Amino acid sequence: MGALSRLRELWRLTRPVSAELERALERRWRELPAHVKTASQALGRRTGGCEGTHGVFPRCNLACTPCYHSRAANRVPTDGAHTVAEVERQMSHLSRVRGPGQHAQLIGGEVTLLAPEDHAAALLEMRRHGRKPMSMSHGDFDYEHLRRLAVGADGRRHFDRLSFAGHFDSTMLGRRGIPAVEREASLHPSRRAFCTMFERLRRETGVASYLAHNMTVTPANLGQVAEVVGAASGMGFRMLSFQPAAFVGNASRWREDYRAIDPDEVWAEIERGAGARLPFRAVQLGDERCNRSAYGGYVGRRWVPLLDDRVAADLAARDAFYATIGGIDFDVARPLLAARVLRAIARRPRAIPVAAGWLLRFGRRAGVAGLLRHGFRPLTYVMHNFMDAGDVAPAWELIGRGERSADPRIHATQERLAACSYHMAHPETGQLVPACAQHAVLDPEANEALARRLPLAAKERRAEAEAVVGA
Numbered sequence: 001m002g003a004l005s006r007l008r009e010l011w012r013l014t015r016p017v018s019a020e021l022e023r024a025l026e027r028r029w030r031e032l033p034a035h036v037k038t039a040s041q042a043l044g045r046r047t048g049g050c051e052g053t054h055g056v057f058p059r060c061n062l063a064c065t066p067c068y069h070s071r072a073a074n075r076v077p078t079d080g081a082h083t084v085a086e087v088e089r090q091m092s093h094l095s096r097v098r099g100p101g102q103h104a105q106l107i108g109g110e111v112t113l114l115a116p117e118d119h120a121a122a123l124l125e126m127r128r129h130g131r132k133p134m135s136m137s138h139g140d141f142d143y144e145h146l147r148r149l150a151v152g153a154d155g156r157r158h159f160d161r162l163s164f165a166g167h168f169d170s171t172m173l174g175r176r177g178i179p180a181v182e183r184e185a186s187l188h189p190s191r192r193a194f195c196t197m198f199e200r201l202r203r204e205t206g207v208a209s210y211l212a213h214n215m216t217v218t219p220a221n222l223g224q225v226a227e228v229v230g231a232a233s234g235m236g237f238r239m240l241s242f243q244p245a246a247f248v249g250n251a252s253r254w255r256e257d258y259r260a261i262d263p264d265e266v267w268a269e270i271e272r273g274a275g276a277r278l279p280f281r282a283v284q285l286g287d288e289r290c291n292r293s294a295y296g297g298y299v300g301r302r303w304v305p306l307l308d309d310r311v312a313a314d315l316a317a318r319d320a321f322y323a324t325i326g327g328i329d330f331d332v333a334r335p336l337l338a339a340r341v342l343r344a345i346a347r348r349p350r351a352i353p354v355a356a357g358w359l360l361r362f363g364r365r366a367g368v369a370g371l372l373r374h375g376f377r378p379l380t381y382v383m384h385n386f387m388d389a390g391d392v393a394p395a396w397e398l399i400g401r402g403e404r405s406a407d408p409r410i411h412a413t414q415e416r417l418a419a420c421s422y423h424m425a426h427p428e429t430g431q432l433v434p435a436c437a438q439h440a441v442l443d444p445e446a447n448e449a450l451a452r453r454l455p456l457a458a459k460e461r462r463a464e465a466e467a468v469v470g471a
Contacts, residue, residue: 014336046322051094053106076109105133111137135163161209164209169215192235212241227273228240263292276302295307308365324348394410
């Protein structure tokens with residue numbers, strides 16, 4: 001390669017945002033409905049949104065109330081070859097539509113029912129397509145699975161970092177050693193053990209981790225959310241996410257009147273546990289009725305926001321961040337990241353005093369002495385408010401026909417689906433389907449088809465029948 005060619009390649013590599021991603025973000029912004037095109041909206045500016053897999057391993061070995069999987073999900077065998085092939089197909093479509101560097105969840109039933117080698121292969125396939133994968137688990141697995149996932153038989157690391165979300169709450173039945181849970185506090189040892197496994201992995205192999213905590217909120221455990229926040233915030237998680245229960249999935253697992261929960265009540269409980277106001281209107285992902293996120297972290301025992309949505313100067317800093325940094329991928333080598341940020345700032349040097357002002361304000365909020373003594377420990381608080389299948393099904397049908405519902409509730413559901421920040425890929429139709437529509441409308445039929453189609457299904461059913469006869 002000649003000197004001129006090397007310079008061109010360097011110029012391409014240090015471009016703040018690739019042309020491919022710029023086009024994808026611009027398209028994402030154009031497609032958003034008008035009601036979410038606000039100054040705070042990150043979709044189309046910072047990210048294309050989150051992504052998830054579907055139909056890759058629907059089976060789970062816990063019995064949750066509620067369970068968002070269809071009744072047929074546990075009849076689908078966990079098949080590594082099928083999982084990896086489906087992940088490749090779906091991620092290929094997402095990379096074409098959404099561009100590189102987007103966050104994607106390896107999600108279905110229980111990811112650790114996959115053999116560790118198949119689990120690793122699926123994550124590597126996601127990375128090959130420019131995704132940032134996160135494995136979604138109930139957290140009830142052994143360290144041996146984690147180590148074999150992270151490190152091959154030859155002792156070489158598959159990954160420098162793993163991202164996992166562990167789901168822990170009292171609606172989950174069948175966890176080893178705790179078949180049924182009455183109080184959320186009873187699960188704190190399981191939450192700590194989950195984080196401890198990843199700390200051990202870092203010590204023994206050098207593989208770092210990003211850990212999230214998920215919790216389904218029902219009328220029965222709403223009053224325990226604050227206690228969970230207070231305890232889990234110091235365990236090593238980087239995100240605490242709460243999902244008010246919805247009437248989706250297997251109806252036989254519905255136990256309570258989930259509509260009795262007001263999302264404002266859930267957020268108030270999260271704030272009570274954090275001991276701080278959590279400003280979620282500074283940065284928005286999709287529709288506020290679906291998602292709330294408060295970005296910040298702890299300085300000692302005090303949670304401090306990165307942006308306060310009541311401070312005009314902070315909102316101006318957010319606007320400058322979107323305009324200057326935009327879709328820059330922070331998960332790259334530091335020299336490359338520095339070069340990209342410098343080029344971005346060179347195009348908009350007025351962002352420098354804005355950033356300096358934000359840094360001073362944050363220092364005052366956090367306290368310089370506290371920062372020097374304790375440092376800053378990032379922790380994001382999130383709430384995802386899913387929708388009932390009874391609303392999603394008619395709304396999705398009308399969207400497919402290009403019609404707007406006259407029913408205010410169904411129309412609101414249509415608006416939220418149009419603004420969704422979390423999609424699944426359907427290469428066969430060219431669609432990106434909102435997660436609520438996937439679970440409420442498409443999963444039941446898809447899982448029935450998978451139970452009939454997968455090669456192992458017939459063999460497993462025969463083995464089960466023989467076991468019953470033998471008993």
